[in-house]
Amino acid sequence: MTTVTISGGGQTITTTVAAMVAAADRLPPTRAGARAPARTSNPTSPRRSQPMAGPDTTEDKGSIAAQELRLFVERVERLREEIKGLNDDVSEVYKEMKGRGYDIKIVKKLLTIRQKKKGEHEEESLILETYMSALGMI
Template structure:
């Protein structure tokens, strides 16, 4: 690596290792994304609404207090628009 830096001013081997790690992780991410897409297709095939399930997954990621605050604001806005 020292010779690499001396010749080019850049640690080429180290850079290459970082890039290869990123590429492997991108491949894993794509595989996981494909798996998730298949699960959504399966649940849709079983009669579930995938949009609603996606929303539930997003809500479950939120902190309880954050979710309650969002629900209160949503309720307030819906009342203001006579939608409640």
């Protein structure tokens, strides 16, 4: 039985190749509605889909797991790039607002309040007022 050890972010995970393949088979379809790209037995050439050898070859399962891991890592990297682009866009909006005289610190608080459920902000405000009163701040 082939085991795979993955380390990163201060954590180490050890699992079997069979468990990784089984987990991949349970993944939902991608955003476009298609399953992940076809698995190949050669992780260095992901675009050429090759038929897998018999199901009992441990080496092929290791290659499949390596390719699958690489695909997951690449997906996360693409998503991080998208997030970075969106964060840059948000920063530009804040700069534009600041240029027009808005207080960005207050706008960020306003955005935080708008994300909360109805009544949650009012409850927090009452508790804050009670604490401030207890400390003689108001």
